[in-house]
Amino acid sequence: MASKTACEEFIPKLSAFIDGELSPKERVDVERHLSACSDCVGRAADLRAESALIRVGMEMLADDVDFRDFSQRVMARLTPERPPLLERWKISLGELFTYRRGAIASFAAAAVAAFVVGAVSVARSGMPEGYASPRMAVQTVSTDPEAHVAPVVMKSEGGDAIIWLVSHRHGLEASGGGRTEEVQTEELDMEPKPAKQSTPAPKLNQERPRGGEL
Amino acid sequence: MTRRWMGMSALPFIALLATPAAAAEPKVRVTAEVILASNKGNAIDPPTLAKMKDQFSEKGFAFTSFRRLSSEKLSLRRKPVEVKLPNRRTATLRLDDIKAGTATVQVDISHLASTTLTLGREGSLFQHAGEFEGGQLILVLSPDEAAQPRRVAGGSRPPYDRGSAQDAMSLTPDDQ
Amino acid sequence: MATDDLTLVKRVRSGDQRAFKLLVERYQRKVYSVALGMVKDREEAMDVSQEAFVKVHKYLDHFKGDSSFYTWLYRITVNICIDVLRRRAAAKGEHVELDENIQLDSAEANIGALGSRLGTNPQKSLLRKELAAKIEEALQEVPEKHRAILLLRELEGMSYEDLARTLEIPKGTVMSRLFHARAKIQKILNKYLELDEAKSGIGSE
Numbered sequence: 001m002a003s004k005t006a007c008e009e010f011i012p013k014l015s016a017f018i019d020g021e022l023s024p025k026e027r028v029d030v031e032r033h034l035s036a037c038s039d040c041v042g043r044a045a046d047l048r049a050e051s052a053l054i055r056v057g058m059e060m061l062a063d064d065v066d067f068r069d070f071s072q073r074v075m076a077r078l079t080p081e082r083p084p085l086l087e088r089w090k091i092s093l094g095e096l097f098t099y100r101r102g103a104i105a106s107f108a109a110a111a112v113a114a115f116v117v118g119a120v121s122v123a124r125s126g127m128p129e130g131y132a133s134p135r136m137a138v139q140t141v142s143t144d145p146e147a148h149v150a151p152v153v154m155k156s157e158g159g160d161a162i163i164w165l166v167s168h169r170h171g172l173e174a175s176g177g178g179r180t181e182e183v184q185t186e187e188l189d190m191e192p193k194p195a196k197q198s199t200p201a202p203k204l205n206q207e208r209p210r211g212g213e214l
Numbered sequence: 215m216t217r218r219w220m221g222m223s224a225l226p227f228i229a230l231l232a233t234p235a236a237a238a239e240p241k242v243r244v245t246a247e248v249i250l251a252s253n254k255g256n257a258i259d260p261p262t263l264a265k266m267k268d269q270f271s272e273k274g275f276a277f278t279s280f281r282r283l284s285s286e287k288l289s290l291r292r293k294p295v296e297v298k299l300p301n302r303r304t305a306t307l308r309l310d311d312i313k314a315g316t317a318t319v320q321v322d323i324s325h326l327a328s329t330t331l332t333l334g335r336e337g338s339l340f341q342h343a344g345e346f347e348g349g350q351l352i353l354v355l356s357p358d359e360a361a362q363p364r365r366v367a368g369g370s371r372p373p374y375d376r377g378s379a380q381d382a383m384s385l386t387p388d389d390q
Numbered sequence: 391m392a393t394d395d396l397t398l399v400k401r402v403r404s405g406d407q408r409a410f411k412l413l414v415e416r417y418q419r420k421v422y423s424v425a426l427g428m429v430k431d432r433e434e435a436m437d438v439s440q441e442a443f444v445k446v447h448k449y450l451d452h453f454k455g456d457s458s459f460y461t462w463l464y465r466i467t468v469n470i471c472i473d474v475l476r477r478r479a480a481a482k483g484e485h486v487e488l489d490e491n492i493q494l495d496s497a498e499a500n501i502g503a504l505g506s507r508l509g510t511n512p513q514k515s516l517l518r519k520e521l522a523a524k525i526e527e528a529l530q531e532v533p534e535k536h537r538a539i540l541l542l543r544e545l546e547g548m549s550y551e552d553l554a555r556t557l558e559i560p561k562g563t564v565m566s567r568l569f570h571a572r573a574k575i576q577k578i579l580n581k582y583l584e585l586d587e588a589k590s591g592i593g594s595e
Binding site for chain 2: 078127128129130131132133134135136137138139140141142143144146147149151154156158159160161162163164165
């Protein structure tokens, strides 16, 4: 029964023992006990088996999972607003040109009434001229086709808007599919890459993460 | 550039009509700054640009340095005003119209992009204007100081328990 | 030629998104496995593990680099899992914490049975799949904190020191918690084993 008391002392240490986390002195003590106690040898074996079983078992369950899109899905979740905005602006770019031309003509037509109204309301509110609206709002963005860039409009809570110009390689396109690398560029990159053709490569970041290899 | 001026032929008439009614031609005051954002060093110059850095990093940009290259107060009118950019581009700004007290402004960055926006008392436009010396140029258009809200009570929280009217609205209610 | 975590973190901070992708790919399986062990549901585990990386990215500026990246990553993962579990339990109106104290004697019923049955180096064979499923169930029967420490220890091979940092507990607690966690799992496994043996009539060979 002396051994039983000894076991009680050593049993809690077996867990750390199989993990190799005992101090050298403690380890030696445990080893000495194990050399004299087959029960504890059995317990240690059980612990090792259990430990390995958890590892192998959980790994097996993870084996069934396809991780190929995992990182892409994570990246997509990093900036949820961006892809839709980019797509939206790409699609509407063609329309923007026509819209804008039409808009100017209608501005001119409506200008008369607006002038009077505008002048009156400004005089009334005491607001500096032109600032009747509480918040700034971006109306349209269009890009020069020669520049091969697409605008990305980002809005913040304070009413600010960032209009960033992202380069295309092949001009304006309505959909994002098909050119994996381009799509990845827009989805993955937090800051857009500078225009690839014209200007000599200016550096946005310290690193130029092209090609994927790091 | 030319096609944008095509619809403008009607304007001289309007100016004639408007002159007796309105005091002067419409104009709107804005502040235009040219900022260089880059990853060269950590300079935030002037320190007030720290807010801009936060805004950009929130959107995923990781620029470490923000330098103001120029700042001007402009009065935008129908006749375009040019702001020369250090990367040999030009920012052309003009007032499209003021409708019901709200100014519509157009910002063109030469050979790059064109943005139309309606001005408001709050909210700045950060218009990307191309690259320069390893960084990115940003034209920042902000409301004229006189337009920015002093946050007079009239919104959701009366200022009775705060120091000044300005504080009343500028803090987010309750917890942050 | 693997780039170490901290270098990749620095690159992400300077705007290199591909460095982040590499970090994700490096840890995705392990993070998923830990999450799966914690929440059991595969879809939930997938969502949790992605969320962990999203959070890591969001708070990258707050990561000081004084601890290792992976303890920080796992801390976030475990916390998200615990959150999920608590919400799940709250939705069901359940008590989350299970019985802490275990009668050590009852775990003694089959000393050496587990070891001899499985050997200390089980292979991933068909026979084991059934046991793997049992392990998942067994994990669900222990309190979250025991689940977490076991998973991190077994799946990541985390040292006690790293475990202490990840779970924000003292090193002494790591040792006793692992011990108790293992004892519980063993009790549960023995129960399964006995059942199996009873059914198939196989001895403890």
